[in-house]
Amino acid sequence: MWKVVFRWFGEGHDPVPLEYIRQIPGVEGIVSMLIDVPTGEVWPKERILALKKTIERHGLTFEVVESVNVHEDIKLGLPSKDRYIENYRTTLQHLAEAGVRVVVYNFMPMFDWVRTDLWKVLPDGSKTMAYDHRVLAGLSPREIIDRMKRDGRSFALPGWEWERLEEIERLFALYESMDEERLFANLVDFLKAVVPLCEELGILLAIHPDDPPFSVFGLPRIVTSKKQILRLLEAVDSLANGLALCTGSLGVLENNDIPDMIRTFGRMGRLHFVHLRNLKRTGDRSFHEVAHPSFCGSLDMFAIVEALVEIGYSGYMRPDHGRMIWGEEGRPGYGLYDRALGIAYLLGLWEGVERMRGEVSRSREEFMVASSGNP
Numbered sequence: 377m378w379k380v381v382f383r384w385f386g387e388g389h390d391p392v393p394l395e396y397i398r399q400i401p402g403v404e405g406i407v408s409m410l411i412d413v414p415t416g417e418v419w420p421k422e423r424i425l426a427l428k429k430t431i432e433r434h435g436l437t438f439e440v441v442e443s444v445n446v447h448e449d450i451k452l453g454l455p456s457k458d459r460y461i462e463n464y465r466t467t468l469q470h471l472a473e474a475g476v477r478v479v480v481y482n483f484m485p486m487f488d489w490v491r492t493d494l495w496k497v498l499p500d501g502s503k504t505m506a507y508d509h510r511v512l513a514g515l516s517p518r519e520i521i522d523r524m525k526r527d528g529r530s531f532a533l534p535g536w537e538w539e540r541l542e543e544i545e546r547l548f549a550l551y552e553s554m555d556e557e558r559l560f561a562n563l564v565d566f567l568k569a570v571v572p573l574c575e576e577l578g579i580l581l582a583i584h585p586d587d588p589p590f591s592v593f594g595l596p597r598i599v600t601s602k603k604q605i606l607r608l609l610e611a612v613d614s615l616a617n618g619l620a621l622c623t624g625s626l627g628v629l630e631n632n633d634i635p636d637m638i639r640t641f642g643r644m645g646r647l648h649f650v651h652l653r654n655l656k657r658t659g660d661r662s663f664h665e666v667a668h669p670s671f672c673g674s675l676d677m678f679a680i681v682e683a684l685v686e687i688g689y690s691g692y693m694r695p696d697h698g699r700m701i702w703g704e705e706g707r708p709g710y711g712l713y714d715r716a717l718g719i720a721y722l723l724g725l726w727e728g729v730e731r732m733r734g735e736v737s738r739s740r741e742e743f744m745v746a747s748s749g750n751p
């Protein structure tokens with residue numbers, strides 16, 4: 377049985393109260409980060425411990441961090457990267473001392489996740505995030521940054537540091553000669569510098585796939601398919617070098633067979649975290665996010681859960697992005713209501729699949745203890 381966790385961005389950065397998260401049946405823990413520490417700087421230990429204390433005070437655990445972002449100089453392989461790798465290692469140490477088990481990161485050059493519309497209105501009046509490659513093609517990088525900033529309203533969007541992106545021309549110039557092979561080599565260098573430490577600390581690193589899983593503005597993206605992920609896991613052959621499998625990122629490409637990836641990476645022991653969400657493909661490199669059930673979108677959520685049950689997945693799972701519903705005014709993708717509905721649906725699927733197979737991995741009592749007695 378997986379452990380259900382819920383993403384929360386920290387006091388003052390998230391309108392969803394921990395008190396409410398605790399009331400969602402089945403939720404055991406929080407996935408969080410220090411969103412205001414600039415990428416590349418050390419996360420202070422006392423701040424990590426304070427975050428942990430706040431979370432635990434609400435009967436929830438803090439064992440997963442998403443994300444400790446990787447400084448651009450590391451992705452670029454610049455000589456100045458050493459200082460940032462050293463900082464990354466110190467942050468990992470601090471997190472381990474606070475009892476964190478899984479650390480998520482990504483290796484997308486310059487831009488993190490990208491959407492062309494954070495507030496697309498669906499026929500039922502709910503709002504969701506959408507991406508249309510034709511829209512992107514008509515925008516300059518500066519325009520997409522301005523659009524994300526405007527649509528993010530007052531929220532700091534994870535991975536989008538407006539100050540860093542001020543230097544867009546300089547960054548593009550640095551990436552000019554970057555291709556997939558060089559970026560991959562830089563990722564392997566980074567992993568070689570941090571994975572042995574993770575082994576010592578008992579931390580599992582989990583790379584998040586590129587979102588969306590193809591090049592934007594000509595920048596290379598190298599975590600988009602089974603083949604690429606397999607190559608990455610094999611390049612640094614350690615359990616600490618693992619994956620945060622995001623169905624919504626990989627699922628944009630119809631050729632990505634997600635249940636097959638779950639079986640392959642899971643059996644290698646490299647699946648450390650799973651993000652479950654659905655999306656609807658609307659054309660070539662175009663999609664919008666939908667509610668979690670299979671019938672709402674293009675992904676077969678039953679087959680995905682079935683694969684997880686089949687490999688006996690016992691890592692962390694969180695419902696990924698939800699729509700904005702019931703008048704909620706929140707952080708794009710991270711409202712309370714639709715993600716809570718998602719958990720209820722996913723736990724229902726899980727229970728159904730397990731019972732059908734005659735294997736119940738967690739008793740009623742164990743469930744109640746795990747979710748801090750919230751029923």
Ligand SMILES: [Mn+2]
Nearest residue numbers: 622625651696
């Ligand atoms: Mn995700």
